[in-house]
Amino acid sequence: MSTTTPIAATVSSTPHTPTIKQDRILIIDFGSQYSQLIARRVREAGVFCEMYPYDIDTDRIKDFGAKGVILSGGPESVHGKHSPKINPALFDLDVPILGICYGMQAMADYFGGQVHASEVHEFGAATIEVTGDSTLLAGLNDDIHSPKQNSNAHSHLDVWMSHGDKVIAAPAGFKVVAQTPSCPIAVMVNEDKHYYGIQFHPEVTHTLQGQALLSRFVHTISGCAGDWTPDNIVDMRVAQLKAEVGDKQVLLGLSGGVDSSVVAALLHKAIGKQLTCVFVDNGLLRLHEGDQVMQVFAENMGVKVIRVDAEAQFLSALSGVADPEAKRKIIGKTFIDVFADAAREVSAGSDGKPVEYLAQGTIYPDVIESAKSHQGKAHVIKSHHNVGGLPDDLAFKLIEPLRDLFKDEVRKLGLTLGLPAKMINRHPFPGPGLGVRILGEVTKDYADILREADAIFMQELERSGWYAKTAQAFAVFTAVKSVGVVGDGRRYAWVIALRAVETVDFMTARFAHLPYELIETVSNRIMNEIADVSRVTYDVSSKPPATIEWE
Ligand code: XMP
Numbered sequence: 001m002s003t004t005t006p007i008a009a010t011v012s013s014t015p016h017t018p019t020i021k022q023d024r025i026l027i028i029d030f031g032s033q034y035s036q037l038i039a040r041r042v043r044e045a046g047v048f049c050e051m052y053p054y055d056i057d058t059d060r061i062k063d064f065g066a067k068g069v070i071l072s073g074g075p076e077s078v079h080g081k082h083s084p085k086i087n088p089a090l091f092d093l094d095v096p097i098l099g100i101c102y103g104m105q106a107m108a109d110y111f112g113g114q115v116h117a118s119e120v121h122e123f124g125a126a127t128i129e130v131t132g133d134s135t136l137l138a139g140l141n142d143d144i145h146s147p148k149q150n151s152n153a154h155s156h157l158d159v160w161m162s163h164g165d166k167v168i169a170a171p172a173g174f175k176v177v178a179q180t181p182s183c184p185i186a187v188m189v190n191e192d193k194h195y196y197g198i199q200f201h202p203e204v205t206h207t208l209q210g211q212a213l214l215s216r217f218v219h220t221i222s223g224c225a226g227d228w229t230p231d232n233i234v235d236m237r238v239a240q241l242k243a244e245v246g247d248k249q250v251l252l253g254l255s256g257g258v259d260s261s262v263v264a265a266l267l268h269k270a271i272g273k274q275l276t277c278v279f280v281d282n283g284l285l286r287l288h289e290g291d292q293v294m295q296v297f298a299e300n301m302g303v304k305v306i307r308v309d310a311e312a313q314f315l316s317a318l319s320g321v322a323d324p325e326a327k328r329k330i331i332g333k334t335f336i337d338v339f340a341d342a343a344r345e346v347s348a349g350s351d352g353k354p355v356e357y358l359a360q361g362t363i364y365p366d367v368i369e370s371a372k373s374h375q376g377k378a379h380v381i382k383s384h385h386n387v388g389g390l391p392d393d394l395a396f397k398l399i400e401p402l403r404d405l406f407k408d409e410v411r412k413l414g415l416t417l418g419l420p421a422k423m424i425n426r427h428p429f430p431g432p433g434l435g436v437r438i439l440g441e442v443t444k445d446y447a448d449i450l451r452e453a454d455a456i457f458m459q460e461l462e463r464s465g466w467y468a469k470t471a472q473a474f475a476v477f478t479a480v481k482s483v484g485v486v487g488d489g490r491r492y493a494w495v496i497a498l499r500a501v502e503t504v505d506f507m508t509a510r511f512a513h514l515p516y517e518l519i520e521t522v523s524n525r526i527m528n529e530i531a532d533v534s535r536v537t538y539d540v541s542s543k544p545p546a547t548i549e550w551e
Contacts, residue, residue: 025042
């Protein structure tokens with residue numbers, strides 16, 4: 001789990017130890033936009049899995065120790081010149097295999113079936129008719145009118161399709177057990193070999209029985225226990241961290257975000273006072289954020305946290321700079337400088353012992369993304385909170401206890417470790433903080449106004465239940481002045497913009513359709529409670545073409 005340099009690993013190769021990871025599913029990624037969802041659903045079923053690109057080395061396939069394999073969908077056609085092929089070593093494993101969409105077509109092609117290359121794309125909701133018995137679909141049914149008998153032939157399943165090609169002749173040994181009018185081979189099974197092919201996507205929630213189907217595959221068919229639970233993960237990780245760290249000292253840059261908070265709680269449980277956290281208050285945080293971090297970690301949990309008040313240093317470095325990217329770079333560099341100074345002080349001797357390890361909150365999607373290129377690309381450093389650019393004299397070993405976990409698993413772990421739900425369910429906050437929400441030059445006055453406005457917006461979102469319904473919401477200091485009227489007087493003051501978006505992946509987003517009454521309450525409160533604001537606007541841009549942040 002540890003590497004000697006922060007920018008080293010390409011993909012996690014978790015040692016196959018006799019733990020709750022023993023029952024494990026290997027997911028082979030053919031490039032579908034839904035591939036990560038498959039892994040998340042398998043984990044939700046309480047089974048550990050890892051996902052690798054389709055051209056993963058044969059040795060790694062063998063060493064993985066899979067009890068079952070899932071082949072993902074993908075954008076290619078099996079007839080394409082350079083279409084991704086199934087590594088035959090997967091079939092030598094002699095374990096159950098589930099092919100989804102392209103995975104099914106590639107399996108059909110490999111075993112001598114026929115795949116029809118089609119220009120037309122079938123995309124969206126469909127109902128499949130189950131025409132024969134199979135272990136995979138037995139008892140699964142969305143049709144309340146069809147009788148539940150021993151056989152579920154002629155029952156129906158509501159599924160999500162997204163494919164161009166389709167299998168038109170199943171290979172020898174396979175039986176067709178489900179169809180739709182446009183897709184006569186929707187499900188094919190070879191019960192002797194325990195090979196299953198499904199044309200639809202069980203990993204998306206539109207496939208109503210999708211989780212049940214994946215659960216059937218990993219538990220009943222592949223024989224995996226359901227030991228991958230938050231409690232067990234905490235126990236396992238604590239034991240691993242104890243063994244790995246021994247009596248050494250560990251340093252963690254704590255940002256107050258979900259990932260670093262969970263790392264802090266986990267390490268504290270594992271090694272207690274051997275952990276020192278550095279929390280850098282850069283003056284670009286939300287209202288009372290620094291105090292909240294200190295309260296949760298230092299006061300309530302007894303974690304050793306050093307709070308560095310670096311507001312003046314950051315604001316002075318940013319003085320006179322208006323360009324968004326220049327601001328980002330300055331904030332990132334200043335963070336590294338401040339953190340490195342603190343790290344030097346701490347590493348010189350915490351409890352008389354030098355610090356050997358630096359902990360980071362890297363999570364599994366970062367690992368998957370960086371492995372995708374298969375070029376040994378450096379692992380992704382998302383923001384300056386992941387302190388990748390430390391000076392050479394700080395040669396820490398890196399420790400990444402969340403490296404094999406998805407965000408939803410990290411959240412569950414945080415709750416299991418006793419972190420407040422409010423902290424765990426917080427919207428993401430960019431590394432440069434309010435620095436990219438104050439348009440143009442950043443000053444303390446602007447930051448103070450924005451903090452107040454943002455806090456009012458958050459209070460009202462929470463009060464109305466809309467905080468949980470939006471993926472990200474915040475206020476923006478537009479640096480534009482506008483005329484208003486207060487009593488009999490004219491007020492020439494700042495314009496605040498409100499932004500709230502709905503998104504799953506943050507790559508695309510729709511502006512949240514907040515109720516007008518809510519926007520009105522927020523707007524009135526901001527203008528009445530903050531004398532320096534004369535006007536409030538609501539941002540109705542979606543991404544693309546806008547971005548979520550304003551800078
Ligand atoms: P955009 O504005 O690109 O934002 O649509 C997408 C997501 O990324 C976050 N974001 C950042 N996070 N450092 C970060 O750590 C940054 O410089 C940064 N810029 C944008 C943004 O808050 C949103 O969640």
